[in-house]
Amino acid sequence: MLGFRSEAPEAEGPVTLGQDNMLRCLRNEQPSREKNEPSSLNKQVTWIIPETADTARCLDALRTLAERHAALRTVFPGAGGADLPKVQRQRQEGEFTVQLIALGPDEDATARSEAFGWDERCHPFDLAADFPLRLGLITRDDRPVALGVVVSHAQLDGVATGLLFKDWMVLTSGGELPPPAGPTPIEVATQERSASGQRRGRAALRHWQRILDEEPSAVFADDRVHSADNLLHTLAIRTPAGAAALDRAVQRTGSSKSAVLTACYAALAAHRAARSTVVMAALSANRHRSVLAEHIGTLAQDALLVLDTDCPDLDTLIGRTQAQALSGYWHATFETERLWKILDDSSLGRGARFVRDVVLNDVSGTVPEEIAALRPDPAADPELSWYPTEPLPTRLMINIWRTSGCLEISLHAHPDVLDREETEHFARALLRLIDLAGQRNVTLGPDGELAALSNLPVGRREKGRWQRVGSNWVDLDAVADRLRTVLAVKDVEVSWQNEELTAEIGAGCPLTPTEAHTAVVDALSWRDTVMAPQRYLLPNGTGTGRE
Structure with missing residues (x-):
């Protein structure tokens, strides 16, 4: 058990829009240790440890993080009651637990960390009292070799977790940190309630309402799509050649890495769906605002992008994607309660419920390349690794973890959309498309190149009416x-x-x-x-x- 005491006094303020969103989502989750069903919202990561760090330095680093970042001292009074919390409290002092996990002679540290994370995600956080990190310090022969971390999404999103990891690496390497650069959660809440913040929120709701009223409610609707469950299989891909190809594509097209990857992903999703319009949810989208880039907290609000893949070539689609991303990211801060009402009203009026069929989560900017490069090289190029199925509220999702030096992504796919073999085809097709984009333009459309290069099924609508x-x-x-x-x-x-x-x-x-x-x-x-x-x-x- 570690105690902490911050120089910042205890404070209270309204919850941020991102916190409110996640509190609502977490309220609807039912993780279960008995059923071995982890939370799909709370996340797990494994943090590496410098060889020079001993256990005492690791524990001191964790205490420093707690004292440095208000989000780690944040609780939500009344959480778990009948009403959603409206207030966040940033404590000045408190304590948290670090489990010390000794490895057996032949036990793998990463596998042990992943098992720790899976088990801890099966148990919900007490948001009114718990420290928002569950920590397992894994040791071999009394020397720390890895840190398993489970993150409460009510206080921290994926980008914030990456920023914490950067601080962790500095501290465990014996370095010193400059003062925090980003606003605290209470400062973010204050800005959101300002006149300019409210104008932005109203514009975001108008953006969402137009899409919900006019664009496809579901991307995947064909003979194969019939299951209402949400268990998705997961494939991780690591490829140095893919990173080099992405660099060439960026240089040739003059676009960002994110735009190239998103356009290629959308083109293949549209090909599988047998439709031209892809409505895509982009997670942590409001991180693209510079004022929030260093914020340690949870922003966790989606951008909604409408990508029209009915264009002659991939270069055109990349350009459209870049423009759509700017619009979507600008309209990614809103009051969740009002958005849910818009969702319900649109569903009732239209007679169709919007589903997040296609999801993009680009967190590649959160870990410095010098730290990412410490990971072992892939055993093959590309290296494809399967992970256990997980419940996720989508049909197809891509996570972009790293883009420099080694392209690291993961795909989650519902079996109705892609089975395991087809998911591998999708991954390889994505890499081929990126490689071609670095060499020349790629023809799209009915007579284009996707069918030949992808080996993917195309949605058929033949068995029903x-x-x-x-x-x-x-x-x-x-x-x-x-x-x-x-x-x-x-x-x-x-x-x-x-x-x-x-x-x-x-x-x-x-x-x-x-x-x-x-x-x-x-x-x-x-x-x-x-x-x-x-x-x-x-x-x-x-x-x-x-x-």
Whole structure:
């Protein structure tokens, strides 16, 4: 048990928008040690330890981090109660635990750290009292060799964790740190509530509402997509050749690494989905504002990008991606409660629930290259490694961990979208596309090069009765099945009449159109191939249900 006491006095203030967002999300999570189900929001990492550091220096470094950064001293009074916390408290003093884990003679330190992290993520944090890091100092022959870290997402996001790691490396190497450069969580909350902060928030909500009302609710809607579970398999890719190819692509196109990677990822996702528009959630997007770049805390609000891949070539798509990213990142700070209301209102009006089918998480700027380079070289190029399946609320996700010296990414894929073999095809296709982008332009479109170079399946809509409804693809048979289940009736006929998705429901349903529509929309989560009807023909009346 380590105690800490900061020079900064105890303080209270409103929660930040990012904290509020994560408190809401964590409230809906149910990690379980009994079921071996870890939190998908709280994260785990392994921190390396310089050879010159002993146990005492490591413990002193952790105490210094706690005293230095307000986010590590932050708790949320009332968390776990009936109402969401509205206040954060930054403590002046407290204590935290570091588990000392001795390795066996042949035990691998990284594997032991990963097991520690998985187990600790199965147990939720007490956000009203707990220190936001769970720490396992792993030793071999009484010498520290690794630190397993589990992070509470309510206080720290991925970028903040990377910034903490930079401080950790300086301290455990015997160095000294300059004063913290970023604002504290309470200072961020104050800025968000200023006049300029509120204007930014209103603009962000307008940006989201337009996309939710007009763009595809789901990217993947085809014959293979039917499961509502969220267990995704995970593939990690490490490749020095990929980093060199990315450098060439950046030099040839004059774009950023992020834009090149995102465009290639979007092109392949669109190819698999058999549609041109990809709505993509980009995590930690508000980190792109320079004033928040060094903030130790949780910003954790998505940017929503709409990438139109219907263009003649990859260079054009890279340019579009760069422009869309700027717009999306600018509109990534908002009040979560108001956004959730917009989501609900849009779902009710449109009859379709938005799902985060495609996700991008670029945290490549958080770890200095000199530290990343300390990792062992990949055993092959590319090196592909499988990890256990995890519950994640998406269909396809890419994490970008490192882009210089060695490209390090990981892919999470739902089996309905990509099975394990297809996920490897996707990874290799992404690397081939980056390599080509460094040499020349790549033709896209129906007669383009993606089919030949990717070896990926393309979404087919042949087994059901598929209909384009606005920007969504809908299986009329799946809609009818959903209505039978939700409304507890057998006699249902769904058709496309007079440019409307129409449901004729026979005897046995006592509901009005409004009651039926509300019930159906409430049961649409992760039903990517289904929309609520736009007109209901019921024994008790006819209408849209949206009156």
